[in-house]
Amino acid sequence: MLCWGSWANLQKLSGKWRYELFYWDFSVGLALAATVAAFTLGSFNSSELTFQDNLLIASYHRISYALEAGALFNLGYVLLVAALSVAPMAVVFPIAVGVGMAVGVGWMLFPPQGSALLLAGGAVLVLIAVMIGAFLYSTYAQEQNAVKKPLTPDPRSPAAAAAKPPMPAKGVALSVFSGVVMGMVPPITDLARTGEDGLGAYAAALLFALAALGSTFLYAPFYITFAVHGAPVQLRNYFKGGRKLHMYGVLGGAVWGIGLIAMFASGGTFAAVQAGPAPTLGFALGAAVLAALWGLFAWKEFRGGSQRVRILLTAMLVLWIVGAGMVTMAPGLAK
Numbered sequence: 001m002l003c004w005g006s007w008a009n010l011q012k013l014s015g016k017w018r019y020e021l022f023y024w025d026f027s028v029g030l031a032l033a034a035t036v037a038a039f040t041l042g043s044f045n046s047s048e049l050t051f052q053d054n055l056l057i058a059s060y061h062r063i064s065y066a067l068e069a070g071a072l073f074n075l076g077y078v079l080l081v082a083a084l085s086v087a088p089m090a091v092v093f094p095i096a097v098g099v100g101m102a103v104g105v106g107w108m109l110f111p112p113q114g115s116a117l118l119l120a121g122g123a124v125l126v127l128i129a130v131m132i133g134a135f136l137y138s139t140y141a142q143e144q145n146a147v148k149k150p151l152t153p154d155p156r157s158p159a160a161a162a163a164k165p166p167m168p169a170k171g172v173a174l175s176v177f178s179g180v181v182m183g184m185v186p187p188i189t190d191l192a193r194t195g196e197d198g199l200g201a202y203a204a205a206l207l208f209a210l211a212a213l214g215s216t217f218l219y220a221p222f223y224i225t226f227a228v229h230g231a232p233v234q235l236r237n238y239f240k241g242g243r244k245l246h247m248y249g250v251l252g253g254a255v256w257g258i259g260l261i262a263m264f265a266s267g268g269t270f271a272a273v274q275a276g277p278a279p280t281l282g283f284a285l286g287a288a289v290l291a292a293l294w295g296l297f298a299w300k301e302f303r304g305g306s307q308r309v310r311i312l313l314t315a316m317l318v319l320w321i322v323g324a325g326m327v328t329m330a331p332g333l334a335k
Helices: 002-005 007-013 020-040 051-057 058-084 089-108 116-148 168-183 185-193 201-225 235-240 243-265 279-298 307-333
Strands: none
Touching: 002 201, 002 243, 002 279, 007 058, 007 089, 007 243, 007 279, 020 058, 020 116, 020 201, 020 235, 020 243, 051 116, 058 185, 058 279, 089 116, 089 279, 089 307, 116 185, 116 307, 168 185, 168 235, 201 243, 243 279, 243 307, 279 307
16 A cells, blocks of 8 residues: 555656656566566575466466556556646546546446445445546636636747646546556456466566566557647657656656565455455555545645635545445455
8 A cells, every 4th residue: 555655756756757758767667676576585485386486387378367467557557647747646546546446346246246235335436536536626727727827828839838737637537547447457467366377476466567568668659659748758858867867767666566566465456446355455445545645745736725625625535435445345245
């Protein structure tokens, strides 16, 4: 929970470093964390199979599922990081994880993996919270634009596109699409890890991370060419970034990777939307709440908001936490 709810602070700390460039380092950091864990924690325990042994006995189907899950996850996280570049953490994480959880609940209901009433009711509350979050962000953006009234730049200037504030709908849409994609990842990950020929924690994490890194080369031409905000970034600018800027991305990916490895090693699943033991699911869902709290209190993303904004923000968080709590408890109440 701590890792998944905190890595985005490093993207915030990178300042004006474009997310298109940040994400290259993020995927490298994820792969490095999984590789180091595989060759250390996954190899040193002589009483258990090493990750190399696990790869030898795992079926090709299980391996392919892990690779597919990593590539699909990477698409979802590219969208998430893009959303964070134009929208607040306190909105992006609840929307993305909330939508992903709702997608996951759909898998959990057929057949029901716990109390169907709690699963469905929790998903409805979270989706209501997601809609409130979208309205909240739009309301706050309108208030801030009315107060600031920035000077209109010359439309012929290259800086005109970058000077114009991003539309709230863009950040919300990216968060929703991210959640839909990530909600489809846990069932595929489960297929990679189940059965006698399934993958262990460190082998699964390594294949997952390497697929994420490899698919970055596939997705990069699209998100570099079609910029979310401002002019398209030039890839050569990546090599102009200082060591500190690159370190933010690598550390961000490594922190997220540590969370992935810890979740795999603890016997749970890696995503907030997957069925599993109630504590594991609760920790994963808690990551979104932690990220929202970072945005609210550390980065003060809704500073200067009106009383209406504060009411909407409180309603979003309360409904989200209650709904997520219902989904968390549902697996333990199966009849």
